[in-house]
Amino acid sequence: MRRIHLIAGLAMSVLSPIAQLTAQNHPDNSLPGFTPVVIALSDELPAQSGDIVIVRRASGSDHDVILVRPGHVSPATLAAAVGTLQAARAHLGDVPTSNMLIRVPLGGGPRSRAKEAANWVDRLNKSDPNRQPAIDGLGRRRYVRVFLPNHVAVH
Secondary structure, eight states: OHHHHHHHHHHHHHHHHHHHHHHTTOTTSOBTTEEEEEEEEOSOOOTTOOSEEEEEOSSSSOOEEEEEOGGGOOHHHHHHHHHHHHHHHHHHOSSOSSOEEEEOOTTOSOOTTHHHHHHHHHHHHHOOGGGSOOBTTTBSOOEEEEEEEOOOOOO
């Protein structure tokens, strides 16, 4: 069993960067076997949600949006948010059937993607809201789109 986890982890460390690079060449924001996630900066987060929150939406083009207050962007916080989202997707499915907010406690959540998260922070800091399409329902803001591997929901 330990060998399976090691192999799966190794496969993910190889596939995820490939998915990110390949996804940049897909203008329709689709990549077979992966589901997009938007990581966006926002000063306006839902009340009492803290400094980082996952918004899962049943409709619209961007089903999963991670909103982060600008002063709280770091590889650790993004890795925790993505880890929390992946855990939710594993239990609830890749595409939500209802709207929900998931609070990500600072310093909490799985951080298995910390190396990738450093790249996400760099891309987020270089993003230009004037050169990107608006996020469905959230307007123009600095964001990056990343692709996470699909899960099979467990019910």
